[in-house]
Amino acid sequence: MTQGRSIRLFLVDGTPNGLLTAEIMNWTGHVLTGPRTKLSELVQRPECGRTGIYFLVGPDPDNSLRPLVYIGESDDVSTRLKQHNRPEVAGPGGGKDFWERVCLITSKDQNLTKAHVKYLESLLIKNAGDVGRCKLINGTAHEYINLPESDRADMAFFTEQIRTVLPVLGFDFLRGRATPVSQQLAGAPEVLPQSPKFVLEVPRHGIKAKGQEVDGEFFVLEGSMARDQWVGVNGGYKALFQQLCDDNVLVAAEGSLRRFAADYAFSSPSAAAAVVSGRSANGREQWKVEGTGQTYAGWQDQQVSAAATEAESNSPLD
Template structure:
């Protein structure tokens, strides 16, 4: 049976996974670089970074929000290109720790194409809602032909794959899995009801869930910090959008405003089984198969 796959190459320029990485796809002109901020001044000899391209500056801001700035850069009078533009123009952005640079191996994109890509990536990142997009102004999309747009949309599709292979889910909406009756979970306390579900990214508490308003005397400090972090997502005691947590217990403590064991307090709506019982049954099924 033929496999409909893709070959992506990740080249570790510094022989370290935490160093500079070049990503590419077999038979495609797109090139993606991951550059740690501390190594940005070691890249002047990389020819592809002397071309035009789009850049992402990523990190965590002072409020512990995963943040991203998306911009573009062209070839400059000093012979440098997109990386130089990113570093020099945004020294005031103190949160960024890594840059993603997107360019081509044949320098085939001009200002119009780069503007289109900048606009599309910016809007895709906003839609994904994994990062706080810090652009003050939405990039101009430019005026391109239908034929060129088709080419660029294909370019975007495999650039997303390369970036995802590098470990970044910038454009994938958080926890967008079906909320079916069979796997939807509920936790209740003091008349409050919250609904959630495990996802590939962690544990999602759904929009509309009710959360306890008063913390317990023994409420852990990290729970209080989480409530403060997400206070803009709570209105009249209900979540106004989905929130992703690292684990069922982190989600449960947030909802209950107190210490809680997520494996015990989250229960399946359809039959009342706890999350711990559900997962134990799944483990036994795997072991006995």
């Protein structure tokens, strides 16, 4: 079981929408983030004069499901941010209009060098591309290997801490996805998922999908069949359905169906059920435990009741 972590957050100006700093216990990294509207205050902070990594984040007008992200490095982040705030021009280091929030990572002991942050930039661009939760403005990452082996190990650890703290601050683009169920099933017994398999069927349309809950995400398993197009009202999960088609997660199959080409993690059973059905759906009722027909809602309630009973039995007597 993964151990808990302590993250210290500080509201610089006392408001939730202003500047915010974050630190992890026993990590030398320091995070500073804020909206673009607070840029004049942010660039005056001492952290901005240090060597570090920064992220520019904004909405993608063509895809509401994934943000636009630019990952950069500098030995004077404030100067680079001022450049990015200018009217947009062609060429590297110029102004960028898309971003609405900025996040920069520096070191409390100021031991990050230019070589370190160039290597970090390379790692983070690759990680963001692999995770696929955003559209990178950078394009292809440039591999940077001119760093001693021990420093590369330190920067790998530094990267993992960045990936831990950013989702806490609302930046999900580096958050790793849960291990696909098919990979877990090929692993050791101790890493097998704990939930049963669930089935969703719509016989008149030939739809049959299987799912499983892993690490808080609901996976629809590879080979599951879904409707070939969205037939529900606009909005809801229509954009997600289309995105999965565009990403070839949902591929054409025989008849008026699509097939999941790989396991895919959804945020909830209802999101998974909607994409499978091509319309809004209550996944808590439509997903049924394979072999018993118990609904997901019934199964979850059973788990909660069992956990509460166990907690009561383990509590000290008054």
